Amino acid sequence: MSTTSPHVTEPIWTEGPDGYSLAIEGTALACRNAKGKRLKTVPKKVRESEQARRLADVLLWLERHERDCAARVESWLLGSLPVPASVLSRVWPDPAWRTLLTDLFVAPEGGGEGGFLRGVDDRGRIGVLDLDAETSWLEADRVVPLHPVLVEDLDDVREFALELGITQRLPQLTRQIHRLPASFDADATRIDGYAGGRFEQLRHAAGLAQRHGFPVRGGYATCRVVEGGRTVQARYWIGSDAPDWETETGPLVWVDDDERVLKLTGVGPVAWSEGVRMAELVHAGRKNTEEKK
Incomplete structure (x- = not known):
């Protein structure tokens, strides 16, 4: 199957001081001496050279670029957004994009x-x-990166990927999912199963949420999902007191664009899965109170 760009495996070398050569390899600087021998580390005089500083600036840009690409692809996943073939064609030659998109x-x-x-x-x-296990061309101008909760026969697809050794740079099939319960109380608007998680300091809960990629606003860890053309935000209460005060988690709710709390019967499968996933990840970092009993 021919694609728009082959994978580049060899680094591009540039001249450094005193006959040394430098290149960017992955997320680090690589160095070889005047005889062409690859060195395990970059000598200090080379590392402090102008050429190395310029490449270090490029590395910082590449790291930001990779984070931006990952955030965009994840937004496609969380929104089940159709992506035109023309967009894929434009970004595919870029290794950062291609690594994220391959095997999605x-x-x-x-x-x-x-x-x-x-x-x-x-x-x-x-x-x-x-x-x-056949390569084929889709008869479609646009494709949707599927959230795993929407993948039919997900367990079979996961097993198939495992058998073929398929790995994904952005976890998709291995993403933790939570299915909607078969039924709800018709008027229920919150989940209290993740309430009562105690943290010694609010900053610990907030930091944990942010490390998992959940913005913290107004006392809530939040997760935004676009589902069926509607924006829904899951909110998990972690507290709004001083950062060094003890805090306790509260309910998990979902709100629409107008800040109205939704009934659980109105929450879609992706918003539900991502909201519960967020609450579980944060709640798992609570203080272990069992040892104090």
Whole structure:
């Protein structure tokens, strides 16, 4: 299957001081001496050279770029947003984008059998590895990176990926999911199962939420999802006192764009899964009170 760009495996070397050469390899500087021998570490005089400083600046930019790309792809996943083949074709030559997109499980917009994304050809066709382990071209102008809770027969797809040694830079199939319960109290608007988690300091709870990628606003850890064209935000109470005060977690709720709390019957499967996932990750960091009993 031909794609728009081959994978680049060899670093591009640039001249450094005293016959040394420098290159960016992965997320670090690589160095070789005048004889072409690769060195395990970059000598101090080379590391402090102008050439090394310029490459270090490039590395910082690349790290920011990779984070931005990952955030954008995750937003597609959380919003089940259709991505045009023309967009995939433009970004595919960029290694940061290509690494994130390769083997992402996608399906044609409007439904149909999905597959693991493998590339886009010069004609804009989207290539996938399908669930019969065959490479094929999707008859679609746009594809949707599926949230795992929406993947049919998810366990089978996960097993298939494991058998073929498929790995994903952005965890998709391995993302923790939570299914909607079969029924709710018709008027229920909150989940209290993750309330009562105690943290010695509010900053510990807030820091934990932020490390997992959840912004903290107004005392809540938050997670934004676009589902069915509607924006929904999950909110998990972690407290709003002084950062060094002890805090205790509260309810998990979902609100719409107008800040109205939704009934649980009105929460979609992706918003539900992501909200509960957020609450579980934060709640897991609470103080262990069992040892004090």
